[in-house]
Amino acid sequence: MSRESQTALPGKPDRPELPGKLPDHLRAELIAFRRDLHMHPELGHQEVRTTAAIKARLERAGLRPRVLKSGTGLICDVGTWDGGRPMLALRADIDALPIPDAKVHAEYRSTIPDRAHACGHDVHTSVVLGAGLVLAELDRQGLLPHPVRLLFQPAEEVLPGGASDAIESGVLDGVGKIIAVHCDPRVDSGRIGLRSGPITSACDRLEVTLAGPGGHTARPHLTTDLVTAAARVAVDVPAVLARRMDARSGMSVTWGRIESGHACNVIPMHAELSGTVRCLDIDAWHEAPDQIHAAIDEIATLHRAKSEITYVRGVPPVVNDPAVTELLRESMAARLGVESIEDTEQSLGGEDFSWYLEHVPGAMARLGVRKPGDTTKKDLHRGDFDVDESAIGVGVEFFTAAALLDGQDEARLDVRRGRSVG
Numbered sequence: 067m068s069r070e071s072q073t074a075l076p077g078k079p080d081r082p083e084l085p086g087k088l089p090d091h092l093r094a095e096l097i098a099f100r101r102d103l104h105m106h107p108e109l110g111h112q113e114v115r116t117t118a119a120i121k122a123r124l125e126r127a128g129l130r131p132r133v134l135k136s137g138t139g140l141i142c143d144v145g146t147w148d149g150g151r152p153m154l155a156l157r158a159d160i161d162a163l164p165i166p167d168a169k170v171h172a173e174y175r176s177t178i179p180d181r182a183h184a185c186g187h188d189v190h191t192s193v194v195l196g197a198g199l200v201l202a203e204l205d206r207q208g209l210l211p212h213p214v215r216l217l218f219q220p221a222e223e224v225l226p227g228g229a230s231d232a233i234e235s236g237v238l239d240g241v242g243k244i245i246a247v248h249c250d251p252r253v254d255s256g257r258i259g260l261r262s263g264p265i266t267s268a269c270d271r272l273e274v275t276l277a278g279p280g281g282h283t284a285r286p287h288l289t290t291d292l293v294t295a296a297a298r299v300a301v302d303v304p305a306v307l308a309r310r311m312d313a314r315s316g317m318s319v320t321w322g323r324i325e326s327g328h329a330c331n332v333i334p335m336h337a338e339l340s341g342t343v344r345c346l347d348i349d350a351w352h353e354a355p356d357q358i359h360a361a362i363d364e365i366a367t368l369h370r371a372k373s374e375i376t377y378v379r380g381v382p383p384v385v386n387d388p389a390v391t392e393l394l395r396e397s398m399a400a401r402l403g404v405e406s407i408e409d410t411e412q413s414l415g416g417e418d419f420s421w422y423l424e425h426v427p428g429a430m431a432r433l434g435v436r437k438p439g440d441t442t443k444k445d446l447h448r449g450d451f452d453v454d455e456s457a458i459g460v461g462v463e464f465f466t467a468a469a470l471l472d473g474q475d476e477a478r479l480d481v482r483r484g485r486s487v488g
Contacts, residue, residue: 153212162182219232243426253408255454257407269344314347337371397465
């Protein structure tokens, strides 16, 4: 079977082979760049060194990156946008997590105590940087059909996420579509996972403070038994919501912290609970705050406790646009064949990429980072998280193909409409 017949999609015309293959010298440079970021992780809104490194490399390529108003993160346009047809944006997140790096034997393990790139943002950054460098070279050769925006976003791990600030600073001005990848340690390197529609869940933060007069544990009937009240809130709120919300919404309230009291024979005056609210359905996400406030108030009142609730909006679900998802499918097929694509499930993880999709259509793919043949179970947000670095080259060529195919399709549409091609 020929390569062309292997990569052609059903119902799609065959396309000539795309330019923009990643050269070996740049592949090696991007791996080294990723390792440097991995050794120097920075938390959200603190990514000063990371921003400077990205900016310097783009400037070496003759590009003109612009640091965001917040002082970290940047955007950079490849090609000159004439104000006409909107651009495609490639987004990467650049921050790390506040956990120690447990990869004792890795030469590129974090040099910063209690900081690690344990979610793959160093890979995302290297992928978008590499795609930008390849596209810049194609632009110099006159082979880039339409300008592309590179977006390196800070503070994805900080609720409600750095995307909102980036949007307010104008990163989507002139953008018509946006795409991203997220590392997936359950998918082999050389493959991507795609899903049209919701691919992540909403994620919010919930803080509850309960108060009562306190008293002696010998006489709980004369006061507010606050520890019991806190326990009932912890147990009963999820149970009540399970009967008040559509079960298909995937609503999940999970507590991560409960604190109350200092002595075994003293009923305390204060109790605190904190946790997360996650749901798969965007309509349920909009309804969640009112339902959760009502459930907590009812249970607290039943136990004669006063409640104070802080509900912090995090992110809505990432809902992939069908047309943009198809662009990603076609792009990966053009590079590595349809056999390199697999369907993926909606997860309960949150991602602030969703905020961009409130403004423009877009899609996120899951980038395989598991070494082929590795059968151990791995996950994100763990100190021992690592990747098969060949995934960086796969991501670069995937994004490069998306930029080329999107530009070619739009350019052909403009020709058919009698417009000049920018």
